[in-house]
Amino acid sequence: MPIPHLAARLDTGPTVPSRQGAPAAVRVRPAVPADAAWLAEVSRASFAPRLRDYLTSAQPGIDRFWQVVITHPASFPGRCFLVAEAADGDRLGFAELTLTERDRAHLSYVCVVEAARGRGVARHLLRAYLDRSPDVRTVQLDVFADNAPARALYDRLGFAVEATSTWWVADLALDGIAPGDDVRLDGLHAARAWLDTYGFAEFTVAADAGRVRLGRPSARVLRCFDPATLRQPALLAAVRQEFPEVDRVLVMTPGDDAPPSAVGELRAVNRSLRMSTAEIRTRLEHA
């Protein structure tokens, strides 16, 4: 099923407010554990409230998670948080990137506090990362299609769209469905502990039909990594028996077409673009 309102937004490209402001005097440094609460606060504030239930990085425990990552870099090889600050030490923004191959990095997030936007802080962060990572030639990322400022930044840096995906959500409609008696949740203790500590979790479910990977990006949402899981109501009823607070499923699929669902009517809540560029160094040099 096509989603015309989202397609229309994509076709017209980003519209962005006018920008003012002088270039900022910015210093970029690696994040320290004491930054974790601030990182969580500014990143959560930057997400549209309607999407927060679907994003692990908008959950209340994400500061604890990031604190572990920042405190133990050897346990998270290639993962890098950088913080930009003004001359007086005020934090202006941050970027999180992960080295995925010798010459390739994934930009998970770049975020600038509202008052400091339009002064080159995002560019400073990305330049600082590349200065520290001389082998990186290509950068990849995912961006929400309707995030006009971010798309303007990425266009400027030479990013091009490689693929699109749609986020589908259904209110779980499982009345009268008996939980499958062949269903076993693996890692149940760990999933509960992750949820309590960080606010999100992943686990696998084993059933006669095979193994299924599931996630909890927040307390109320169950993410099905494989869209075929939406055709297994007895399996999902068994999962819901363990986690009665779950009321919605989320699935992300390539393109615009909704996958078949036997557990509730799907609605599109978001469209995401996978982008990459091998031009970022040159573009930043000339910016």
Ligand SMILES: CC(C)(COP(=O)(O)OP(=O)(O)OC[C@H]1O[C@@H](n2cnc3c(N)ncnc32)[C@H](O)[C@@H]1OP(=O)(O)O)[C@@H](O)C(=O)NCCC(=O)NCCS
């Ligand atoms: C997107 C974001 C990180 C940009 O940060 P920023 O520090 O304001 O960006 P910069 O000042 O470094 O801008 C660099 C270039 O990006 C483009 N750009 C960025 N924001 C823009 C805007 N609002 N309007 C038009 N162009 C914009 C411009 O081409 C700009 O270069 P120019 O000033 O020479 O024209 C910031 O708006 C933000 O934090 N948004 C919320 C979090 C978010 O959505 N992050 C992206 C997630 S994928």
